[in-house]
Amino acid sequence: MTPAQSAQNMLDAMARGNVLAPDCPSRAVLQHLTSRWGVLVMAVLATGTYRFAALRRKIGGVSERMLAQTLQQLEGDGFVHRKDYGEVPPRVEYSLTPLGETAAQHLVGLVGWIEGALGEILSAHQPARDLSASPDQTAPASA
Amino acid sequence: MTPAQSAQNMLDAMARGNVLAPDCPSRAVLQHLTSRWGVLVMAVLATGTYRFAALRRKIGGVSERMLAQTLQQLEGDGFVHRKDYGEVPPRVEYSLTPLGETAAQHLVGLVGWIEGALGEILSAHQPARDLSASPDQTAPASA
DNA sequence: TTACGAAACGTAAGTACCTACATAAATGTT
DNA sequence: AACATTTATGTAGGTACTTACGTTTCGTAA
Numbered sequence: 001m002t003p004a005q006s007a008q009n010m011l012d013a014m015a016r017g018n019v020l021a022p023d024c025p026s027r028a029v030l031q032h033l034t035s036r037w038g039v040l041v042m043a044v045l046a047t048g049t050y051r052f053a054a055l056r057r058k059i060g061g062v063s064e065r066m067l068a069q070t071l072q073q074l075e076g077d078g079f080v081h082r083k084d085y086g087e088v089p090p091r092v093e094y095s096l097t098p099l100g101e102t103a104a105q106h107l108v109g110l111v112g113w114i115e116g117a118l119g120e121i122l123s124a125h126q127p128a129r130d131l132s133a134s135p136d137q138t139a140p141a142s143a
Numbered sequence: 144m145t146p147a148q149s150a151q152n153m154l155d156a157m158a159r160g161n162v163l164a165p166d167c168p169s170r171a172v173l174q175h176l177t178s179r180w181g182v183l184v185m186a187v188l189a190t191g192t193y194r195f196a197a198l199r200r201k202i203g204g205v206s207e208r209m210l211a212q213t214l215q216q217l218e219g220d221g222f223v224h225r226k227d228y229g230e231v232p233p234r235v236e237y238s239l240t241p242l243g244e245t246a247a248q249h250l251v252g253l254v255g256w257i258e259g260a261l262g263e264i265l266s267a268h269q270p271a272r273d274l275s276a277s278p279d280q281t282a283p284a285s286a
Numbered sequence: 287t288t289a290c291g292a293a294a295c296g297t298a299a300g301t302a303c304c305t306a307c308a309t310a311a312a313t314g315t316t
Numbered sequence: 317a318a319c320a321t322t323t324a325t326g327t328a329g330g331t332a333c334t335t336a337c338g339t340t341t342c343g344t345a346a
Contacts, residue, residue: 017261019183019254022204026261030254034177036303040162052323061165063305068324078267088312089322099260099267106253111162111173113249117242118160118169124221124242179333195293206335211294231342233293289346295339303332309325316319 037070043111046104049095180213186254189247192238
């Protein structure tokens with residue numbers, strides 16, 4: 001790749017992200033927002049401000065570690081605001097930034113649609129042509 | 144868990160999914176749609192019908208294996224239609240089902256917003272308080 | 287007759303994710 | 317003087333995701 005092409009890539013990336021390009025920063029942002037816990041954190045924070053433990057209780061199945069990590073990613077991207085009261089024992093409140101609220105709208109829309117269309121989706125559900133190494137996704141439904 | 148509770152869970156799940164519940168099937172659907180390649184596959188298929196290789200060229204960085212796997216998941220959930228012409232060499236076309244088109248709308252909306260807001264997002268970008276095991280997500284931007 | 291094409295499948299190896307558990311810190315309580 | 321509280325961090329280890337590479341099929345081109 002020539003320097004000119006590289007520069008053009010930079011410009012393209014800055015002007016308007018292109019998630020189809022492997023090196024575009026938008027890929028990372030997309031990953032943060034659509035990560036396993038990222039979606040759920042955003043969806044919950046869209047309903048208000050929460051403390052760490054409250055957030056964790058709200059989202060079934062997150063470990064402390066993953067929640068902390070996810071929150072840091074979202075904070076790093078400017079979607080989540082973290083307010084530390086500097087007290088001991090620690091008190092920290094999480095909420096969405098204006099940017100985060102806009103992003104959350106899309107995620108809430110998606111999640112809400114899935115929840116509503118779940119019946120239809122499960123009806124159309126097929127065993128999926130076998131690929132041998134079929135990764136069972138999430139938990140194998142302990143229920 | 145008692146049989147009654149199990150039945151109640153089934154009813155809850157069928158009536159309306161709840162992604163905040165760890166065992167709800169909607170979690171799996173959400174994961175498929177928001178998986179690393181799932182989002183991109185849906186976004187591309189929202190623009191038309193593609194053959195396997197064309198889809199792969201369109202989405203930068205997917206391996207054959209991952210694309211095939213992702214397509215099978217989405218087909219299993221009823222979002223993607225697979226048309227096999229049974230020829231040799233193989234010819235297979237992928238497109239969205241009506242259900243898939245609805246889902247894709249939300250994903251395209253999200254992706255489009257990210258691409259457009261990327262400048263603003265990168266501006267607000269902070270190094271993210273260190274958590275030592277900071278997973279660099281995707282590639283560290285080789286460009 | 288040999289090489290090529292297109293869409294997977296199989297296996298092995300690498301990497302990243304995720305969980306579980308132990309640790310820290312200042313104050314108020316027992 | 318011990319102890320519980322709350323939000324993390326560090327480490328170790330398992331699990332799942334990804335990639336790389338080889339294999340299959342069989343008409344068509346060389």
